[in-house]
Amino acid sequence: MAIPSKLAHVVYMTRRYEEMLAWYQAVFEARVQYQNPAFAFLTYDDEHHRFAFANMSLLKPEIAEMDAASKIGVNHVGYTFANAGELLENYDRLKQIGISPYWSVHHGVTLSMYYRDPDGNRMEFQVDCCANADEAHAFMHCDAFAANPVGVDYDADALLAEYRNGAAEDALLAMPTGVPARIPPEHGLL
Numbered sequence: 001m002a003i004p005s006k007l008a009h010v011v012y013m014t015r016r017y018e019e020m021l022a023w024y025q026a027v028f029e030a031r032v033q034y035q036n037p038a039f040a041f042l043t044y045d046d047e048h049h050r051f052a053f054a055n056m057s058l059l060k061p062e063i064a065e066m067d068a069a070s071k072i073g074v075n076h077v078g079y080t081f082a083n084a085g086e087l088l089e090n091y092d093r094l095k096q097i098g099i100s101p102y103w104s105v106h107h108g109v110t111l112s113m114y115y116r117d118p119d120g121n122r123m124e125f126q127v128d129c130c131a132n133a134d135e136a137h138a139f140m141h142c143d144a145f146a147a148n149p150v151g152v153d154y155d156a157d158a159l160l161a162e163y164r165n166g167a168a169e170d171a172l173l174a175m176p177t178g179v180p181a182r183i184p185p186e187h188g189l190l
């Protein structure tokens with residue numbers, strides 16, 4: 001059985017965006033890897049992001065601050081698998097027991113699958129496509145990322161078939177060409 005090789009990151013939904021970024025920078029001495037008005041990625045080591053923050057005041061401004069309890073907090077927890085084969089073996093194993101991702105997306109920096117537990121808590125199973133945080137940092141500041149920061153959806157069954165047919169790791173991790181992915185409603189951000 002393939003299991004994650006590490007716990008990678010936690011993504012928070014916040015309505016105190018600047019304050020939260022400042023707090024995590026102070027407490028963890030984290031540095032900002034990437035930031036725009038809606039999203040920020042911070043790290044404190046060689047992981048490309050240990051924390052991400054979604055600015056819900058911008059993404060869902062219509063919800064009153066006092067009613068926002070269900071719209072802040074943890075959005076998802078990310079787990080890294082050692083390689084694409086293990087991610088796909090895990091996908092196949094879960095599929096056999098009726099558990100499927102609600103979103104399969106290649107983020108550029110990661111090949112990702114998002115799941116929800118019975119309570120609706122989200123998790124991301126991913127494989128790193130960048131060798132280290134520096135490479136991920138560079139990717140997040142290239143024109144392609146600015147044009148499409150979310151990524152491109154992929155067909156997990158098709159990728160599993162490629163893996164079963166002996167495709168190389170590089171090929172499995174390659175970012176597909178296609179239109180920018182739409183963040184699905186199940187992801188809670190939009």
Ligand SMILES: [Fe+2]
Binds near residue numbers: 009076078
């Ligand atoms: Fe994530």
